[in-house]
Amino acid sequence: MSTKIQKLAGFRDYFAEDVKIREYVINVFKKVFEKYGYEPLETPALEPSSIFVGELGDEAEKLFYRFKDQGGRDVMLKYDVMTSMCRAVAENINKITFPYKRYQIQSVWRSEKPQRGRFREFTQCDADTIGSPDVNCDAEFIQMGIEALKNLGFQDFRANINNRKLMNGIIQFAGASIKEFIPICISIDKLPKIGKEKVKKELIEKRGIKAEIAEKILEIFSLSGNTDELLFKFKKQLKNIPIAIEGLNELETIFNYFAAVGLETKYFQFTPYIARGLAYYTGPVWEFEIIEGDIGSVAGCGRYDDIIGKFIGKSVPATGGSFGIERLVEVIKQRKMIQTSSNIVKILVSIFNIDFFNNSLKIADQLRKNNISTILYPVINDKLNKQLKYADRKGIPYVVIIGPEEVAKNVVKLKNMKTGEQKTLSIEETIETVKT
RNA sequence: GUGACUGUAGCUCAACGGCAGAGCGUCGCCCUGUGGAGGCGAAUGUUGCGGGUUCAAAUCCCGUCAGUCACCCCA
Numbered sequence: 001m002s003t004k005i006q007k008l009a010g011f012r013d014y015f016a017e018d019v020k021i022r023e024y025v026i027n028v029f030k031k032v033f034e035k036y037g038y039e040p041l042e043t044p045a046l047e048p049s050s051i052f053v054g055e056l057g058d059e060a061e062k063l064f065y066r067f068k069d070q071g072g073r074d075v076m077l078k079y080d081v082m083t084s085m086c087r088a089v090a091e092n093i094n095k096i097t098f099p100y101k102r103y104q105i106q107s108v109w110r111s112e113k114p115q116r117g118r119f120r121e122f123t124q125c126d127a128d129t130i131g132s133p134d135v136n137c138d139a140e141f142i143q144m145g146i147e148a149l150k151n152l153g154f155q156d157f158r159a160n161i162n163n164r165k166l167m168n169g170i171i172q173f174a175g176a177s178i179k180e181f182i183p184i185c186i187s188i189d190k191l192p193k194i195g196k197e198k199v200k201k202e203l204i205e206k207r208g209i210k211a212e213i214a215e216k217i218l219e220i221f222s223l224s225g226n227t228d229e230l231l232f233k234f235k236k237q238l239k240n241i242p243i244a245i246e247g248l249n250e251l252e253t254i255f256n257y258f259a260a261v262g263l264e265t266k267y268f269q270f271t272p273y274i275a276r277g278l279a280y281y282t283g284p285v286w287e288f289e290i291i292e293g294d295i296g297s298v299a300g301c302g303r304y305d306d307i308i309g310k311f312i313g314k315s316v317p318a319t320g321g322s323f324g325i326e327r328l329v330e331v332i333k334q335r336k337m338i339q340t341s342s343n344i345v346k347i348l349v350s351i352f353n354i355d356f357f358n359n360s361l362k363i364a365d366q367l368r369k370n371n372i373s374t375i376l377y378p379v380i381n382d383k384l385n386k387q388l389k390y391a392d393r394k395g396i397p398y399v400v401i402i403g404p405e406e407v408a409k410n411v412v413k414l415k416n417m418k419t420g421e422q423k424t425l426s427i428e429e430t431i432e433t434v435k436t
Numbered sequence: 437g438u439g440a441c442u443g444u445a446g447c448u449c450a451a452c453g454g455c456a457g458a459g460c461g462u463c464g465c466c467c468u469g470u471g472g473a474g475g476c477g478a479a480u481g482u483u484g485c486g487g488g489u490u491c492a493a494a495u496c497c498c499g500u501c502a503g504u505c506a507c508c509c510c511a
Contacts, residue, residue, distance in 0.1 A: 006484080009502060059509055062437065108511085113437070115504070122511060186509085278510090287511095300511060324511025352469075388471040403469060417471070 010120030090311035098131030128320025139257035169244020185275035
């Protein structure tokens with residue numbers, strides 16, 4: 001490579017095929033979101049830093065693209081679609097009819113160290129219900145997410161569901177302080193990945209939790225069973241902790257919703273250790289996990305009843321979540337789940353030579369006037385074999401050949417590139433053939 | 437943000453102190469109005485970039501940029 005200009009780490013160029021896959025995935029989400037009654041919203045890329053600072057946790061703040069603009073304002077690139085939406089809702093609180101259901105598919109920026117499936121600019125595919133405290137809205141989102149992933153062709157995925165209130169209760173039960181809540185959540189979240197012993201070690205050594213408290217927490221997490229059994233066991237164990245019982249009851253409401261709509265149990269699971277990192281969640285939290293492969297979580301979701309309230313001093317409960325388009329595309333490409341043809345072009349009109357350019361031009365123009373995506377071969381003096389080769393390489397299904405013989409008879413030759421078959425047709429017949 | 441590994445032709449890789457190579461692809465011709473198969477031929481490049489050591493650097497050293505992996509965290 002002799003190029004001296006290189007794109008920034010963690011940013012990407014999208015050529016035709018990648019654009020097509022992304023559009024496809026985004027359209028699947030849009031359709032499902034709209035089916036469930038969500039309406040679109042878009043917000044700016046650049047926001048005042050104040051809407052993010054202090055909301056997302058210390059770890060998140062290290063990843064902010066934050067700077068002073070020309071006017072000395074403290075601004076940052078949108079870190080998260082949902083927080084930006086909360087700002088917009090707070091600002092327009094008197095114009096919006098609540099409960100407000102909206103979806104938003106936009107880029108966000110995080111200054112992380114890039115890796116596969118992890119970029120500094122990525123697209124969040126987000127839907128939320130604002131203005132309802134009812135956890136049936138949470139359940140509806142999960143149902144909708146499952147539907148979207150199924151529509152994309154996934155089978156081996158699962159919504160892992162928990163409740164921050166339960167986590168909170170467990171921490172109370174174990175005797176830890178509320179300040180230790182988020183650090184404990186983050187460590188517990190790793191249980192399936194690194195195991196009980198390492199989590200214990202991390203709690204004690206890294207998070208500074210007393211050994212007996214760490215042990216008590218982990219003891220509760222050693223409860224096992226299916227969703228119903230676990231709910232029962234947790235309720236029994238934590239019966240004297242009101243916040244835990246509240247959380248468990250909410251989960252029960254969610255699972256009852258699933259039963260009512262006949263959701264297959266393989267697509268969801270009560271997963272008590274799931275925490276999600278972001279600090280703002282207040283109730284049910286869940287992620288969508290692709291089980292095979294190592295891409296992990298493709299969506300982070302949950303209830304956040306306090307954020308909008310912080311902007312306007314009036315409580316507005318909300319729930320929803322974000323799917324990561326890039327991670328889904330990564331798996332879809334790797335598994336070849338869709339065959340993308342980046343070629344939208346239906347037909348190439350070849351050019352015999354400069355004397356017949358106008359004949360070719362007129363054909364191309366006719367085709368375009370009939371809404372057929374057409375390439376008029378872009379170079380005048382190339383040989384026919386080169387023009388055909390071009391069509392072949394680009395995967396263009398038809399080629400029009402028009403030279404002296406055809407012009408004399410006022411016809412064209414239409415070649416089907418797949419079969420090699422060639423027909424002499426009028427322009428009208430050509431349009432008919434290509435259209436179908 | 438921390439640590440490890442990697443970076444050579446469009447792609448996959450070789451050369452590991454001594455003239456920078458192969459396969460695939462690309463281009464041309466065989467084929468003056470017909471692509472895919474085949475035959476023949478050609479071009480590939482400041483070895484990511486910048487510096488240093490050396491008679492000599494793709495190769496060793498330092499820096500930098502980018503990618504992958506593990507942390508951190510997360511979509």
